[in-house]
Amino acid sequence: MQSATVAVLFPGQGSQYVGMGKALAEAFPEARAIFQQADEVLGYALSRLMWEGPEEELNQTVHTQPAVFVHAVAAWQVLKARLGEWRPRFAAGHSLGELTTLVATEALDFATALRLVQKRAQAMAEAGRRNPGRMAALLGLSIEKVQGLVQAVTERFGFVQVANDNCPGQVVISGTPEGVEAAVDEARQLGARRVVVLKVSVAAHSILMAPAQEAFRAALAQARLRAPRYPVVGNVAARALHAADALFADLSAQLTGPVRWRESVQHMLDAGVHTFVELGPGQVLSNLVKRIQRKTQRVNLDGPQDLERVLEALGAG
Numbered sequence: 001m002q003s004a005t006v007a008v009l010f011p012g013q014g015s016q017y018v019g020m021g022k023a024l025a026e027a028f029p030e031a032r033a034i035f036q037q038a039d040e041v042l043g044y045a046l047s048r049l050m051w052e053g054p055e056e057e058l059n060q061t062v063h064t065q066p067a068v069f070v071h072a073v074a075a076w077q078v079l080k081a082r083l084g085e086w087r088p089r090f091a092a093g094h095s096l097g098e099l100t101t102l103v104a105t106e107a108l109d110f111a112t113a114l115r116l117v118q119k120r121a122q123a124m125a126e127a128g129r130r131n132p133g134r135m136a137a138l139l140g141l142s143i144e145k146v147q148g149l150v151q152a153v154t155e156r157f158g159f160v161q162v163a164n165d166n167c168p169g170q171v172v173i174s175g176t177p178e179g180v181e182a183a184v185d186e187a188r189q190l191g192a193r194r195v196v197v198l199k200v201s202v203a204a205h206s207i208l209m210a211p212a213q214e215a216f217r218a219a220l221a222q223a224r225l226r227a228p229r230y231p232v233v234g235n236v237a238a239r240a241l242h243a244a245d246a247l248f249a250d251l252s253a254q255l256t257g258p259v260r261w262r263e264s265v266q267h268m269l270d271a272g273v274h275t276f277v278e279l280g281p282g283q284v285l286s287n288l289v290k291r292i293q294r295k296t297q298r299v300n301l302d303g304p305q306d307l308e309r310v311l312e313a314l315g316a317g
Contacts, residue, residue: 001085001086001087002086002087002088002089003086003087003088003089003275003314004229004272004273005089005266005272005273005274005275006089006181006273006275006277006314007088007090007091007092007233007273007275007276007277008076008088008090008091008092008096008104008276008277008278009091009092009093009094009097009276009277009278009279009285009286009289010072010076010092010093010094010097010098010100010101010104010278010279010280010285011030011068011070011072011093011094011096011097011278011281011284011285012093012094012095012096012097013061013064013065013095013096013204014052014284015068015280015281015282015284016049016058016059016064016067016068016281017049017060017281017282018050018052018054018055018058019050020050020051020066020067020068020071020135020281020302021035021047021050021051021071021074021281022040022050022051023072023303023304023305024071024074024075024302024303024304025047025061025074026186026304026306027269027303027304028074028077028078028081028275029078029127029140029192030074030078030081031074031075031077031078032081033077034070034073034074034077034153035047035070035074037110037111038059038066038070038114038210041111041114041115041119042066043281044216045116045280046063046066046067046072047070047100049063049067050067050070050071050306055300058222059291060125061124061125061202062102062118062119062122062125062227064119064121064123064198065096065118065120065121065124066114066117066118066121067101068096068280068281069096069099069114069117070114071156071280072093072097072100072280072281073100073103073104073110073113074278075280075301075302076100076103076104078307078311079277079279079301079302079307081102082311082316083314083316086314086316087168088230089230089266089271089272089273090156090230090231090232090233090267090271090273091104091228091230091231091233091283092152092232092233092264092268093234093235093237093286094164094259094261094267094284095164095204095205095235095254095259096117096120097253097280097285098232098234098250098254099113099116099117099120099251100113100279100280101228101232102225102228102247104230105228105229105230105231105232106226106228107225107226107227107228107232107244108223108225108226113223115219115223116219116220116223117123118218119215119216119219120212120216120219120255122164122231123211123212123213123215123255124202124204124209124212124255125202126210126211126215126288127128127145127202127208127209127210127212128201128202128203128315130211131203131208131211132176132177132178132201133174133175133177133201133202133203133206133207133208134175134176134177134180134181134197134200134201134203135163135173135174135180135197135198135200135202135203135204136172136173136180136184136187136195136196136197137159137170137171137172137174137188137196138170138171138172138173138183138184138192138194138195139170139192139193139194139195139196140169140191140192140193140194141169141171141187141190141191141192142168142169143162143171145190146162146171146173146187147162147188149183149186149187149190150162150173150183150185150234150241151176153176153179153182153183153186153251154170154179156182157178157179157182158175158176158177158178158180158182159175159176159178159179159206159207159208160174160175160176160182160183160206160231161173161174161175161205161206161258162174162258163203163204163205163206163258163259164205164258164259164261165187165258165259165260165261165262165263166259166261166262166264166288166291167261167265167288167289167291167292168262168291168292169193169291170288170291170314172198174203174204174205174206174208175203175208176203176208177205177256179261180197180203180275183301184197189278203253204255205256205257205258205259206256207256209255209256210256212255213252213253213254213255216251216252216255217252217261220248220251220252221248223250225244225247226244226281227242227243227244228241228242228244232250233264233267233268234246234247234250234251234255234264235250235254235256235257235258235259235260235261235264236250236253236254236258236260237250238260238263239264239265239267240266240271241269251271253284258273261288262288262292265288265289265292265293266292269292269293269296272295274295274296275296275297275298275313275314276289276296276297276298276299277299277300277301277313277314278298278299278300278301279300279301280302281302282300282302283300283302286298286299286300297313
């Protein structure tokens with residue numbers, strides 16, 4: 001059975017926290033099995049790092065990305081175990097979260113997708129060492145103003161581009177340290193309500209990630225994607241993707257292209273979706289959806305305390 005009015009969402013890097021997923025694993029055997037399998041596939045105790053820290057180590061890209069992915073898959077497995085053959089209208093994930101959609105839609109099995117996530121994280125960390133960069137969130141400026149800003153700054157000071165168009169008034173930029181610094185100054189002069197320089201050394205979703213994109217594309221080709229059981233809304237395309245080659249193309253462009261999240265959510269809204277279920281750590285995506293369209297139902301499944309509310313939202317409580 002497919003619900004035409006529900007989409008599932010999977011978060012990306014930045015949603016992690018020490019203790020993530022522990023309560024879920026303790027409460028549900030299907031979640032515990034995912035964490036155990038992840039430890040076996042990766043060859044180290046990722047689950048222990050997620051549950052006990054230290055935070056500094058968990059926040060390293062090579063650990064963060066698998067951690068967020070595994071937690072999200074575990075939450076999906078818990079929901080799936082209670083809903084059987086139920087399918088949402090769409091799956092969508094923010095950046096890293098797009099790889100989680102591959103498991104949810106059965107385009108890849110869990111172990112293969114986890115190895116792909118590990119490869120992605122390693123490639124991004126290496127590209128960051130080769131091409132140091134920065135990122136900043138600009139609040140209170142339209143996407144059009146930011147697009148003009150980054151073009152002007154790139155011509156004068158150093159490369160910078162739009163990395164994430166998250167929601168009205170929230171755009172993340174990415175680029176060289178010089179470019180981002182100049183763009184931050186320019187944004188303040190243009191009247192940005194707030195500017196937040198992110199604590200990262202990787203210029204994600206920019207051409208500085210070209211070496212990572214090349215390595216990731218090669219790994220993706222070996223993974224042999226299948227057609228998803230229901231559509232994935234791609235970060236780069238910002239529309240529904242139905243075929244394996246369309247998924248491959250979107251993911252192949254993702255590390256150097258912007259995450260068009262605002263447009264992706266609007267695509268789902270236009271298709272009749274009004275309930276969004278976020279699976280994994282935190283409520284970042286639920287909050288972005290609220291900023292895009294308040295007249296939506298938004299629930300998240302992070303821990304066992306959330307399950308009843310999610311099932312009620314889906315009419316299965």
